[in-house]
Amino acid sequence: MVLTDLDGVVYRGRNAIPHAVEALTRASLTARVGYITNNASRRPSDVAEHLERYGLEVSPDDVVxxxxxxxxxxxxxxxxxxTILVIGGIGLTSIVEQAGFTVTSSAEDAPAAVIQGFSPDLGWQQLAEASFALADPAVPWVATNMDWSIPVERGIAPGNGTLVAAVHQAVGRMPVVxxxxxxxxxxxxxxRFGGERPLFIGDRLDTDIKGANDAGIPSVLVLTGIDKAKQVLAxxxxxxxxxxxxDLRGLSEPYPVTHRHDGDDGTRxxxxxxxxxxxxxxxxxxERAGDDPMNLLRAGATAIWDSGLAIYGLDVDPQLYGGE
Ligand SMILES: [Mg+2]
Known part of the structure; x- marks a missing residue:
């Protein structure tokens, strides 16, 4: 089972990331491929349709x-x-309804809980309704995600975490996420997918990889999105x-083995x-750069991670992250 993030792994802006579609199509021949997104504004069917435009074969059932x-x-x-107060768009209200809850947009309806997810149409009015409902400390508050920013066509814009923070400032508590x-x-x-031999692919250490680690799922970082060699070392x-x-071509290639050797003078x-x-x-x-900068990065990361020392206390050869 292969679980993959979308932005920075499958596409960036309007364009598919090179080799991603071929690699995921190939992976789907031997494993179930699931597409995982923090974006709450779109329905699974919208996400599947979007991915199909890049040439992937995706059904709404493949999207979480x-x-x-x-x-x-x-x-x-x-x-x-x-009855649930939904602060969000169709991507959230449709799911709340499908689960058999009654959706309201007003705190006046004495909702049992508040759920909040990103929608480009959200404004002060909705955030105020959430605040009114959450004045009762017994009312649970669920946030779909806490991403501070969201990449859109024209640049980087405030994400759900930023809108949740606005409500937080008014009510003095935090949601479960x-x-x-x-x-x-x-x-x-x-x-959903059964959990057999899972692998999670992402482009961000602080969300994809940390989350996979916490969930006990082996992870792949691809350097096609946010985080690069420098962040890997650190x-x-x-x-x-x-x-x-x-990039995702590596998914079907053997992964190189890491060898450690300790010298007499304490050099590793x-x-x-x-x-x-x-x-x-x-x-x-x-010591030796070799032919593949990725192997150099992997070796450098292993040495640093093994040392247990914090990156800011280390003297790191810039060649490891492609610097001068
Ligand atoms: Mg991403």
Whole structure:
């Protein structure tokens, strides 16, 4: 089972990321492929349709949204059929309704809970309704996700986390969160797809990889989106990927083995493929660059991660992250 993030892995802006469609199509021949998104504004059918435009074969059933994970979480907090104040768009209201809840947009209806997800149409009025309902501390509050920003056609715009923070400032408490890096969306995916030999692919250490680690799912970081070599080397203990790939072509290639060797003087050597780094105390240098910068990065990351030392205390060879 392959679970994959979308933005930065499958597409960026309007364009498919090179090799992603071919690699995921190939993976789908031997494994179930699930598409996981924190974006609560679109329905699974909208997401599937969008992905099909790039040439992928995707059914709505292959998509797990943070709205679905949020409603799953909601169902553990309030009785079935409760009235729910929904702060969000069609991607959220449709899922809340499908789960048998009654949707309201007014705090006057004494909702049993509030669920909040991103929609480009949200304004002060809706955030105020959430605040009024949440004045009662017994009313649970679920956020689909806490992404501070959202990439859109014209640039970076405030995301759901920013709108949740506005309500938080008014009510003085925080919601429970369903989307990455929190656990519910991973649990929703495992429950849907069966959970056999899962692998999670993402482009962000702080959401995709940290979330997969917390959920006990092996992870792949692809360098086609947000995080690059520098961030990999600096990744904190909870956000380190199992595998690092330049792009999704690597999904069907054998992953190189990492070899560690300790010298007599306390120098540690780490070799991946034909790349070797050496580390002594807080100094890490390239011993042999080899042919593939990815192997050099993997070796460097292993040396740094093994050391248990924080990145800001280290003297790192810039060649490891493609610097001068
Ligand atoms: Mg992403």
């Amino acid at each position: 949204t943070s709205s679905q994970a949020g409603v799953r979480l909601l169902a553990t907090l309030v009785p079935a059929g409760s 369903a989307g990455k890096p929190e656990r519910p969306i991973f649990d929703a995916a495992l429950a 990744a904190d203990e909870r956000s380190r990927p199992t595998f690092v790939l330049e 050597f780490v070799t991946v493929g034909d790349a070797t780094v050496r580390m002594r105390a807080h100094v890490i240098r390239v």
